[in-house]
Amino acid sequence: xxxxxxxxxxxxxxxxxxxxxxxxxxxxxxxxxxxxxxxxxxxxxxxxxxxxxxxxxxxxxxxxxxxxxxxxxxxx
Numbered sequence: 001x002x003x004x005x006x007x008x009x010x011x012x013x014x015x016x017x018x019x020x021x022x023x024x025x026x027x028x029x030x031x032x033x034x035x036x037x038x039x040x041x042x043x044x045x046x047x048x049x050x051x052x053x054x055x056x057x058x059x060x061x062x063x064x065x066x067x068x069x070x071x072x073x074x075x076x
Contacts, residue, residue, distance in 0.1 A: 017043050 026042035
C-alpha cells in the first residue's frame with residue numbers, strides 16, 4: 001500500500017500554523033486549565049481528528065449503501 005503523508009517546508013511551518021490556528025483556535029485545556037497543546041501540536045491533532053472523522057463517515061456511508069443494495073424487498 002502506498003504511504004500517505006505530507007511534508008511542509010520548514011520555512012513555511014510557522015506561517016501555516018498561524019493561519020490554521022486563526023481559523024481553528026487552539027482552545028483545549030487540561031485539567032489544570034493550561035493549554036493542552038502547543039499550536040503545532042494542535043494543528044497536527046486537529047487535522048488527525050478531521051481525517052479520522054472523514055474515514056468514519058466513509059465507512060458509515062459505505063455500510064449504508066451496502067444495506068440499501070441488499071434490501072430484501074423482493075421476498076414474498
